[in-house]
Amino acid sequence: MPFIDTPETNALKSKVEKLLSEIPDFTDENKNLKINVIKDYADNGNAKLLEPLLKNPQTKKAFFTPVLDSFVFNTAKFKEFLEYSSACNSYSKYLGQKIGLYMGDLSLLDINEVVLNFPFKDCVLEGGQRKEDGLDTYYEYDDKKGEYEKKQSKRREVFYNEVLAQYEIDSLFSPKAFCNTKRYEKGKSEKCTKLNRDAELNKKRGLSEDTITDNLIIKGNNLLALHSLKKEFAGKVKLIYIDPPYNTRSPTADTFIYNNNFKDSTWLTFMRNRLEIGKKLLSKDGCLIIAIDENEHSYLGVLLHELFDTEYEIHNITIVHNPRGVQGTNFSYTNESAYFVIPKGKKSIVDRKIAPDEIEWRNLRDNGGESLRTDAKNCFYPIIVKNEKIVGFGEVLLDDRKHPKQEEKKDGYSYIYPIDIQGIERKWRYARQTVEGIKDLLRVKKVKNHLEIELGKNFGTFRTVWQDARYDANEYGKKLINDLVPNCPFSFPKSLWNVYDCLYSVVGKDKEAIILDFFGGSGTTAHAVEELNKNDNGKRQFILCEQMDYINTVTVPRVAEVQKRNEGGSFVYLELAKKNETALEQISDCKSLEELTELFDELCSKYFLHYNVRVKEFRKEIESERFKQLNLKQQKEMFSRMLDLNQLYVNTDDRHDKNTGLTEDDIAITEDFYQLAKDGE
Structure with missing residues (x-):
């Protein structure tokens, strides 16, 4: 039965508000209850919510049902009461933000059966790739020519939930060990086993004194890299700026050197996995900016509203980045978009600078x-x-x-x-x-x-359409990066000043901000941070994640050259320590069945196999005529399925295992990064 105004109901309302207002997680800066957060706690049966309600006789009687020697929390009744409590002082029983479709008295947004649904939504997508063209190469024997013919196909994406149980995914997301760490300064590099933690800088930031203050460039799967950053940087990042794969429809598109032809549903899964952990890294006043074009613009908008809508504003900005246009059948595309996700009710965007000739x-x-x-x-x-x-x-x-x-x-x-x-x-x-x-x-x-x-x-409010000659991706993207890294393979990188102004709009007045880009690409975000710091003597810190091999031929050389020319700055390069990922790369590089067969013993002795693999039976299988009739691509897939996908990278807890291949220096930097010695681990 719906709640109605009675003295008893109003007394219960006052009691619930008093109990909940005493819990910091449930109130905002103005001491207002965060209704949607409380609902989430109710749905999850969180003890922070249930304990105070259960201890109070009045709320215990209202929201708990006695069953034998226990009490069962009536989640639906409690959430309905929250709706009533939030609306009883207005002219309608419906909350202002709940305009939309209802089923009876419940908003469809609050009914678990009504969701943004797409295939693989609840899966974890690896999105792993190391080759620039996103293609796997294999060779198929041509009987007529009497020789092997080179073939290529798009990489088969790994959905972890196809092969891993949830507890295994928890292990997959545990912090990873690091290796091959180097510190770059003044264009030169040297071995690094210890990271800087500037106590004075962290004090200005309002962070713990032992927070890492080095700029970081991390090579490895960005999903696993984000989970590895969680312990050190959760709640500390002021701005996340990302330029993800645009998922272009054209098979020949090369505007982004990445796996750029996901299915829509796959792309959404790929992005959701990463945005969910990225959100946890943001500070209370942190913002998210995502560059995107027309291909996935609408889908991304819906996803952002689902993930961020309760406590954030979502704004869509148009940026004219290619004034010459990309010719389509009916339109010439001159712009792309940037979604700005910023905390509700706060002045998060600084005033823009106006050019002298435009004042x-x-x-x-x-x-x-x-x-x-x-x-x-x-x-x-x-x-x-x-x-x-x-x-x-x-x-x-x-x-x-x-x-x-x-x-x-x-x-x-x-x-x-x-x-x-x-x-x-x-x-x-x-x-x-x-x-x-x-x-x-x-x-x-x-x-x-x-x-x-x-x-x-000379300042004004940022507008929703950005148009400036400096945003031209050819003039201030391709030509600029070629000056820093000759013969760079990127055909259409972002304009430096496009990214610079995006960053400036959020951290222009915050000289100590932490900026994260987990689609590091050619390093434009790091370059823009360096320019910001050069212009106002700031100490902003960048963290880049990139898994492609060009990180060592483009990203790192570019950032090192920028710092050298600016006569200041440094960064630390780290790699997620590979285990079975190395085996997958070896399988991918094989050019024939003979090479695969030669690799078999090494796979069995050096890497982690799937629990149901029977080595003797598999050896017989690969020697059979049936296996030889498969093409090389199919043979590689069979070999790949031997491996335990939960062991692609080395978990920090396994750092002392001799089978990992970690050196003493690798163990030292891993322990320093996570401060394991300090924690007594």
Whole structure:
């Protein structure tokens, strides 16, 4: 039965509000209850919610049903009461944010059966890839030619839930060990076994003193890299900027060197897995920016609303990045989009800078209604000018005597008063006590035979359409990166200034922010962070994740060269330590069945096999005529299925296992990264 206003119901409402308001997780900065968070706790049966409700006789009676010696929480009744409590002071029983479809008294958003559904939604997609073209190569024997013919196919994506149980996925997401770590500084690299933790910088950030402050570039599967970052950086990242694969429909598209032809449902799974963990890394005031084009724009929007809608605003920004256009059948595409996901109710976006030639100037002297000297006496004072530059401000003239001139000259200085050409005494737009704060926005302009003071704001609110010659991906993307890394294979990288302005819009005033990009690509995000720091002496920190092999031929060299040219900065390069991932790469590189067969013993002795693999039976199988009739691609798949997909990378807990191949230096950097020695582990 729906709740109605009665003294008993209102008393229960007061009791519930009091109990919940005492739990920090359930209130925002203004001490308002976070209804959607409480609902999530109710759905999950979280003890933080259930214990206080169960201990109080009034709430225990209302929301718990006695069963034998226990009490069962009535989740549906409690959530219905929350809806009532939130709406009982309004003119409708429905919450303002719950406009939409209802089934009876329940919003469809609150019914578990109504979801954004797509194939593999609840799966974990590896999205692993190391080759730039995203293709697996295999060779097929041509009987007519009497030779092997080279074949290629798109990589088969691994959905972990096809082969792993949930507890195994938990193990999969455990922190990974690191290897091959190097510190880059002034264009040179050296071995690194210890990371920097600047206590003074962390104090400014409001973070624990032992938080890592090094810039980081991590090679490895970005899903596993994100889970490895969780312990150190959860709740600390101010901005996540990503430029994920656009999932273009054209099989020849090469605008993004990545697996760029997922099915829509696969792409959504791929993104959901990564956004869910990325969200946990964001600070309370953290923001997310995702660059995207028309191919997955609408799908991504729906996904973002599902994952972030309760506590975030979602804005869609258009950026003209290719003024020449990419010709389609009906339209020439000149723009892409950027989704800005920012905390609700907060001023998260800073004011944009306006170019000097775009500033709109107006007279500092007021006009129109209430612009006279008598309307604001503290706005009538002289502005002191020398050589057509403002050098100071005089004191307010408090007497009522009429001032004779708009300009007075004394000892080589001009004293300019707010008097118009008719001799009417007016006022400046800013009072004497505030005008010095906007001195940089003022200029002196000579008009005929006298001087005027003008005001021009060099900042303004960011608009939803960004158009600037600097965003041209050819001029400030391809050409720029080729200057840093000659013969770079990226055909259409982002304009540096496109990314720069995106970052600036969020962290332009936060000089100590942590910025994460887990689709690191050619390193444009790191480059933009370096430019931000160079321009305002900031100490912003970047973290990049990239799994492709070009990280060592493009990303790292680019960032190292930028820091060298800027004469400052450093970063640490780390790799997720591979185990079975190395075996998969070896299988992929085989050019014939003979090479695969030669690899068999090494796979069995060195790597982790799937629990149901019987080595003797499999050996007989690969020697059979039936197996030889398969093409090389199929044979490789059979070999790949021998491996335990839960062991692609080395778990931190296994770092001392000699079978991992980790060196003493690898173990040292892993323990330092996770501070294992400090934790007594």
